[in-house]
Amino acid sequence: MASEGPDIEEDDAGEFLTIAVGAGDAGGRLDKTLAGLTEALSRARIQALIAEGKVGLGEAVLTDPSAKAAAGDYRITVPPPAPAEPLSEPIALDVLFEDEFLIVVNKPAGMAVHPAPGSTSGTLVNALLHHCGSSLSGVGGVARPGIVHRIDKDTSGVLVVAKTDAAHQGLSKLFAAHDIDRAYMALTRGAPHPARGVIEGAIARSASDRKKMAMVKTGGRHAITHYAVERQFGPEARPTAAQVALTLETGRTHQIRVHLASKGTPCLGDQTYGSGPPAEPVRAAMTAAGLARQALHARVLGFVHPVTWEPMRFEAEPPADMAELIVLLEAL
Structure with missing residues (x-):
């Protein structure tokens, strides 16, 4: 038998809903069952709350929305908006x-x-x-x-x-x-070849992973990145890493990271677009330097002041993780 509706409590931590699942409602999918017993929350919202560990039965915290619902009183914590x-x-x-x-x-x-x-x-x-x-x-x-x-x-x-x-x-x-000077510095896995060039290719949301961007042959937004290898690390014939200067003609989402990956030389530490691990000595240097993100730094920004019309140019040296990594890579 369906419940008459959830009991609702409220305090500074948010709302607390108690939904009673009777024996007649047990056995179905948990998220669907709970959503069917309340008008306060949609099934999608209940799924999200389960994923956040906000749904419990007795002392147990439930984490699988597809699990079978058991009879009992379910307590749902709804955080304040x-x-x-x-x-x-x-x-x-x-x-x-x-x-x-x-x-x-x-x-x-x-x-x-x-x-x-x-x-x-x-x-x-x-x-x-x-x-x-x-x-x-x-x-x-x-x-x-x-x-x-x-x-x-x-x-x-x-x-x-x-x-x-x-x-x-x-x-x-x-x-x-595009009347802005933007220069970046990246540390890459291997070195782009040739050592200087232009990467041109449209970028759009990836069809296979909506959290990623990708170069596409049709559609997308036109993107142009100029690059130049400033120094290489490791064996001269086959460098294991490089310091690369990049300037943008366009500013697309993840443009530099996508374009460098398209050359087979993604940013070191890039968990999204790095297609494979760097050489072991480079990995060790990254760990020692504390690099826990993509090695990409917006080094220069130049523009004409929009009100005073004064030419302006700003430069910031790379932070400690990238600076230390450069020192360690030079020793390879």
């Missing part, structure tokens, strides 16, 4: 330049640029809201105030953020016209 606007957080920033119109920062690896599912705090936007207060441009939207461009969470380097709508619009036009 995330705030609609990002919160200010006192996170230290490496500020390279700041005026009343914009701010240029050296973003550390591991910091997401703006809040997103899975990264709702500790982002650059959270830090900027504390640093800049209410002066950030609102053009980027509630979750992305001031953000004109992005670099990946695990990529370090220079990034500019608008503090006024006029600056935001001006910077956006520069990026749209």
Whole structure:
């Protein structure tokens, strides 16, 4: 017999629903059974809560939505909704330049640029809201105030953020016209051949993995990356790693990482686009250097100030993990 509905409690940790599954309802899929006994949660939401360990029966925490439902009282914890606007957080920033119109920062690896599912705090936007207060441009939207461009969470380097709508619009036009100097440095598995060249190929969402990007023959967005090998490490005839300078004509999602992987020389430490492990001496150097992300750094950002029209150029040296890795690779 179906329950009359869940009992609902609430405190600062969120809502707690108790759903009674009778003997007549037992035996079916857990997620489907629980969803059929309440209108408060969809089946998809119940599946997500099970995956998060928020559903229990007695002392047991349930983790498999396809398991058979047993009779008993199921307790479901529903966390409170995330705030609609990002919160200010006192996170230290490496500020390279700041005026009343914009701010240029050296973003550390591991910091997401703006809040997103899975990264709702500790982002650059959270830090900027504390640093800049209410002066950030609102053009980027509630979750992305001031953000004109992005670099990946695990990529370090220079990034500019608008503090006024006029600056935001001006910077956006520069990026749209590709009138921005952007130079990156990567440490790669092996060395691209030839040592200098252009990688050109459209990029789109991967058909086999929606979390990845891929080069495609039809559709996608045109992408151009210029590269030059600055130094090679290991045997001269067959280098095991390289330091590569890259400049962008376009700014597609994961562009450098996808383009380097297409050459068979992905960024060291790239868990998404690295198709195979580097040589053992390189792996040992990565471990010793503490490199736990893709070895990619946004080294230079140059543009004309969108309000004062002053030419501006900012450069940030690679952080400790990449700098130490270079030293260790030179000893190979």
